Amino acid sequence: MAGKTLFDKVWDAHVVHQIEGGPDVLYIDRHLIHEVTSPQAFAGLEKRGLKVFRPQNTVATPDHNVPTINQHLAIKDELSRFQVNKLTENCEKHGITLYGLGHPYQGIVHVIGPQLGITQPGMTIVCGDSHTSTHGAFGAVAFGIGTSEVEMVLASQCIMQPKPKRMRINVEGELKEGVTAKDIILYIISKITASGGTGYFIEYAGSAIRSLSMEGRMTICNMSIECGARGGLIAPDKTTFEYIRDREFAPKGDDFDKAVEKWRTLKTDEDAVFDKELTYDTADIEPMITYGTNPGMGTNISGNIPSESDIEASNLVTYKKALKYMGFEPGQQLEGIPVDYVFVGSCTNGRIEDLRAVAEFVKGKKKADNITAWIVPGSRQVEQQAWEEGIADILEEAGFKLRQPGCSACLAMNDDKIPAGKLAVSTSNRNFEGRQGPGSRTMLASPLTAAAVAVTGKIIDPRKLL
């Protein structure tokens, strides 16, 4: 019998029941909830007269719809305030741990899970948010779910899921200067398209992936959904164990050592077979940026927007529609395009290493006059660390201001909306039409590139300023 993939090992260990001709019933170790996709699930539960089955396995925090300034004041927008209060009410009623606004652990749900040691190898983790795949960086099977499924987990700690197929993506070689985890994942998505991963769960492997920090690995796994994959994961190793050690909810002492012994077994067997396998060479990966309206429309920042002749016939309609929306020409040079906004933040790139990269770059430089910049830490802990490390001061000296944690302009549910027609370079994960505010235009890039754009006011290859 062929060996098993890491994904199969974790998935199979959580199957409570197999429905013939149907989905698997999968046990969920950790359930993360936030204010936007949970209220209807609690309402459904109450309509059935049910209690939360395992409240200790669910953790809540408000992130999608919170302001990123003046968090100590009551939320101004009435609907948002009601939604955030509803989360508090539901958690109190059902005995669920909540890190509310003002709590030192509050933050974007996918930033706080790893940071607090809630996320651990071998777990199944779900959340009503498609970027739950972030937690896969620890060798967990983590994926986003809808609200009906949130209700299933609250009611039974289980979910019904058809098992995805397996894909492995290997990235081999040493990263070139100025190339980051964000560039790797934007490169991969540009190669396999925004739908190339649909139906699959991806394992990322290879020397370039191994060389990344946990935060870089999280950036990679985070954007798995942007190629349509159900999730992405990376086998845990020494980097993983050292990251988890001593975190608040991580096992301690002997328990930690025992856990590491178990976690070491979480890797794909050599003779395991994948439904699809792809390999990329870091020699081909440059700093990337997107030019269109889905994350698959990305290219080298130092190059040009593809011409019509570069686009496959079946993608031509999408390509033309996207360029029209973005106001770009086929074949246009990317460098030099003037930019209005820079957004650094989100569950993709709102962690301390991202803020460090920006601070290191802008130190001694000044924000360009034409740029409005929003720098939003992923959590209260990241925010605090940024102040302690002097990052916030460096940013202020360069003309930037650190805001308060939340999803912010990544999805523009709160007041952080890019105005119609304005062009933003964002470290977030989606460049869909109007994603960052109605009529807004988004180009996705790494924190390093975003910093370079912020000080020059236009699209520029960050390596020119290193």
Place this chain on the structure above:
Amino acid sequence: MAIAKFVTIESTAVPLPIENVDTDQIIPARFLKATTRDGFGDNLFRDWRYDKEGNPIPDFVLNQNVYSGEILVAGKNFGSGSSREHAAWAIHDYGFKVVVSSFFADIFKNNALNNGLLPVQVSEGFLSKLFKAIEEYPATKIKVDLVNQEITLLPTGDKEQFDINSYKKECLLNGYDDIDYLLNLKDKIEEFEKSRA
């Protein structure tokens, strides 16, 4: 708790020949502040359907009176991006019971099925036929028969089989709900928990 049973549908259809329709287009984030499941249909495809002042954009298909019906026919990779179930609620609330495409995003597909909205995946060729037929004659009727897993272009009789797992099919036909199923598994779930302790 039962959801409405899915019965065979014969209806005209609304064509949306756009690919990679993401859930941000189906229902933009600023409309996700509601805490109930109702009323999302009003903002379905909001920014394609209305201009900044809230006036209908005449070119958009939902604003064209010639097109109506319970079936939405859309380009490939429908429902990509955000996991927001509000997208499925909005489509269903607007009055659609079936979405036809050549390819659906995984999370959207689950969300649709959990709300009695049937995603019907057809071949690229059949999808083109549907678009062509509807464009040429908007009153074209399409039949979606879940029992036989068959979609038929009624005027010509062109048909194609579609896949659905047998569990979900039973659920839709009988109005069963996953949570009832899971609650019946409680003993097995507790046994599983004990086995890992």
